[in-house]
């Protein structure tokens with residue numbers, strides 16, 4: 001593990017119109033680390049994540065990802081996107097392609113990987129997410145959890161240096177959630193650098209090297225998973241008890 | 250009244266010739282019109298000056314009768330000094346006509362693509378051209394394929410009006426036969442039957458094309474044309 005962060009946000013400001021969504025957000029993620037963003041709905045978690053992949057432009061501050069300075073006018077957007085994989089709550093698989101074609105499309109089109117090699121990689125990543133037997137299926141023939149794992153495989157096939165996940169289990173029922181979370185935990189164990197947004201507090205506690213609690217567009221508390229047991233701010237205390245109440249514990 | 254088809258049937262080589270020309274006209278206009286229409290749909294989606302021009306084209310065609318478009322093309326080109334055969338003018342005007350309808354249909358198909366899929370393409374590092382090719386166009390076409398196929402069959406039927414500028418297609422052939430045999434009713438019954446046959450041929454062709462183009466529909470046994 002190197003000490004220079006692979007993802008770094010410094011004093012990031014972002015508004016949509018007059019609505020300030022990120023108000024001085026700073027955090028850094030080292031290679032191989034898992035950072036988990038938590039916070040109430042509307043606190044700016046998704047926006048922060050989208051800024052890291054330059055799906056949103058920031059108004060001020062600085063973001064560096066895998067050596068790409070996102071404010072650089074000469075930023076190679078497609079090079080950034082090759083280093084960063086992102087998976088959303090809505091899987092967004094391409095419906096007219098089989099699972100395998102979904103996975104091989106970008107390596108073949110973007111990296112010019114020969115078909116045979118792309119298919120070998122596809123078999124490999126599909127096996128990693130437990131979908132080896134679904135290569136020939138079309139997305140609509142899969143369950144939600146399987147579709148989400150296929151979307152993860154599609155991202156992995158590009159061999160990104162960093163993976164971002166935005167509430168990838170929110171649309172799934174508990175059983176399917178568990179199988180997707182298992183894949184994420186294996187991925188983290190394999191050393192992938194990850195930033196994820198989740199409402200699964202138990203999972204966050206297990207997987208996080210760094211917990212980032214956001215509130216009103218600001219990082220209100222940040223630290224190892226232990227901060228959940230000993231909140232320093234009233235906002236995090238309220239958030240934790242609220243989440244526990246909703247988890248029915 | 251008594252029917253007598255024999256003298257009409259005797260003219261079968263004329264009918265065959267006309268039917269083949271109608272089919273040729275339709276295939277040319279379908280292929281060229283699809284290319285033009287798709288290009289326009291992309292321009293419409295992108296907006297800008299080119300999109301504006303395409304919008305004017307689409308509206309102009311969709312709000313004027315085909316026959317008027319054919320006359321404009323026929324006499325317009327002649328007055329500009331282009332003396333083209335009736336068949337070429339017929340192909341051109343049918344292409345221009347169906348291109349506008351295709352643009353409208355394809356635009357609807359493109360717009361129905363969920364924004365999340367385009368974003369997924371961008372996040373995978375696909376270029377704009379690659380996104381159009383792999384994420385937008387084929388699914389859009391699949392989505393509107395039944396409408397497209399109907400439009401092209403309609404075009405084949407509408408090509409009948411090009412007989413007005415003496416293009417030698419099927420209706421023109423029938424006109425000639427009825428004046429030679431004095432059997433208009435029989436002639437036009439046969440003509441109608443031939444158009445039905447041509448429609449069936451085109452629909453079969455489109456179904457076969459869908460079979461090749463859209464493997465998903467084949468696998469999931471979805472309806473095509």
Ligand SMILES: Nc1ncnc2c1ncn2[C@@H]1O[C@H](COP(=O)(O)OP(=O)(O)OP(=O)(O)O)[C@@H](O)[C@H]1O
Nearest residue numbers: 016017019021039040041042043044045046047048
């Ligand atoms: N494209 C946009 N245009 C305008 N406002 C936006 C846009 N995206 C997000 N917002 C607003 O920014 C605020 C933060 O949104 P964001 O999606 O980052 O929150 P979040 O923490 O991910 O919430 P949730 O847990 O509900 O997903 C919200 O008030 C939201 O309405």
Ligand SMILES: [Mg+2]
Nearest residue numbers: 045046047167
């Ligand atoms: Mg969100």
